[in-house]
Amino acid sequence: MQAVELFAGAGGLGMGVSQAGFKPVKIVEWDRWCCDTINENRRNKIRPVSAWPEPIHGDVRSVDFSSFEGKVSLVSGGPPCQPFSLGGKHKAHADKRDMWGEAVRAVREIKPDAFIFENVKGLTRAAFASYKLYIELQLQYPEIHPAADENWDDHLRRLERHHTKTKGGANYEGLRYTLLAEVLNAANYGVPQRRERIVFVGFRSDLDIEWNFPAPTHSNDALLWEQCRSNTYWDRHKASLGERTVDARALSKAQLLREKPLTKAWRTVRDAICDLPEPTSAHASKILNHRFQAGAKSYPGHTGSPLDEPAKTLKAGVHGVPGGENMLTRADGSVRYFTVRESARLQTFPDTYELHGSWSEAMRQLGNAVPVDLAAVVAKDVAKHLKATTRSNA
Template sequence: MANELRVIEICAGAGGQALGLERAGFGHELAVELDVNALNTLRHNRPTWHVALGDVADTAVWKPSDYSPSARGEAIDLLAGGVPCPPFSIAGKQLGAGDERDLFAWAVEQAAVIQPRAVLLENVRGLSMPRFAGYRQHVLERFREFGYVAEWRLLHASDFGVPQLRPRFVLVAMKPDDFAHFHWPTPFGEVTTVGQALLSLMSANGWKGAANWAARANHIGPTIVGGSKKHGGADLGPTRAKRAWAALGVDGRGVANDAPHEDDNFEIGPKLTCEMVARLQGWSPEFPWEFTGKKTSVYRQIGNAFPPPVAYELGMALASALQRTSQSRVVDEVPDVDPIYRALKTSGKFLTAAQLMKISGVILDGPEFDRRIDLLNRDFEILKQTRKTELVYKLGSFRAFTGQADHFRHEYLRASLSKVS
């Protein structure tokens, strides 16, 4: 398909989402990435692309306003990206807006600056948890204020031909007339197993045990984990993941340089090569890509990527909506994620627990109400006062980085930029 649509991709990584979107018909106006190794891979594969190295929120790296309709003469079709996952990861502390690496809220704000026809942002499953209900509601509210309809969906890579579970929480936002033509990708119905995906690579050096191994590896794999610069070399994740890989006949305690040789024998099974890990992420002869750098860096680039086949399916759905080639539908009003947050935001004043529950239509007992307020307070300043012996609550400022010059994120980057991944 000709590149008729234009995309700006932030936090582009080594190009998983970029390749999928390109295959779906999106030409890259700009790709921005912080990690030099990942950027080198992007440049190696697409030397003609305009790519920028550095903190995506640094206006010295790029200026979002340069890509607005007033600056370009027409709107960018898509703003896309996979912003850092640690603020929302179940395996982490789930600090959300309090995490200096959080760029999700900042990315949302760029929709008002760039005014793209569509926005595609993806992150880990943790963002879908109750812990972040208020955060998600804030995102929906901001898009509504900017004139977009926004919707979340949890997608599993295994539903789209990728032989690993890899759940990703995806946000799509579009102007109402375009969103009426948007349909989430339909799962394939059949899954590809680890054995099916890797048999040709496992037998590349004539390993006699390849066929038996593939029969054992007759399931989808755990989520590939890329890790970060703070941790050691390449392996397939924490202990629980290694046990799951062992059940498939894979030694997850490292990454091999070569496929097994003819008479090799293994206690657990062979280790995967970076090429094999890339195949499990969805890179294949259909989605060709070459990675540059040393083994550990390459493994991290692959493991932290968005699977190209999933990006392709999303890109096709977006392209169909933007080009109005898909059927129109009646768009239902997106339900509130957190009615308590919505009540606080709408009122703009101090309210008692009883008043908040009446406005939101949610009835909670005392401990559960306190828990919900505590969760909100992690991402927003919740002001409290005592009036006539009763606590009242008011929504204060959002704690996340949205571009503030005095935000604590700036000091973190100055001190730790070499460790950020």
């Protein structure tokens, strides 16, 4: 099954899509450093990017997708999230970086069997409610595009009228997609990071596919059980008694658990990086992208990620890197910045994957990325349903 990847970034979503069995035939990314990262790993034959075409370095607005009509199973991508990020300026549709219209255009021109798009949780804020609805209706009816002189809110009203007139699309014979959008916490799917993203998944309506988002496989309750009830977490890490600390709030919650949860435990920072040497050690130089970065400081609102919890959401920052989200807090209260390799592990990138650029540049790429494992969970389920439909229609 072939795929087109938009706004590829450092490749997190694309790698998850590839792991699901999709083969990218076109990749588009405007950022030079991200293209350098992808190309370096292609040259180094790092799977799965070794099988990718060379990314198009340029503006997606100049790319014609019509040659892929009827040939591509999946369109995926993460339209730039800064217009909706809690760390950004919240301009939404007024932000020149808002590329949702280009994502819809790609769907309109390619007419894929399905699409997967993702964005920051900030898009679900009440202030963006109308624009989120606008995105959803455009994705459901991509052929009803805005007129040359039509602003976005007038186009939204026209889409709303169309949606109600056709009874949710039931009486519409044009290109239509059934759409689900849900906020997923990456920690609930085995990623060692509390990272919430809204994911949009659509299937072309003529395929008549019934689908739901995959159920969570990991939970905080299961982690608390291992840390506070069975102690298997601490035993597994051979942690000393002094290290076995859980805050009072978590301990109180653990005491309410009556039986072991059926899910797996949330993965923690310690789970992710415990086998890596300290970045100040002599052995660190042998690890790709594992270099010490000085200057970490802790103060209120800037406290880092505790070692024995999933990491806070890694962030890209507007100018450089915000240290609070990208610091490790040890059991003794000391802090240091995560290395690029540690951050890559928190985003479930493979250890062989090299991030190009300085520490701040590499961290920016990772802060904007989709965790590979989260992308793979969603994409594998989409692929399974597409393959089942193909078999049933054969």
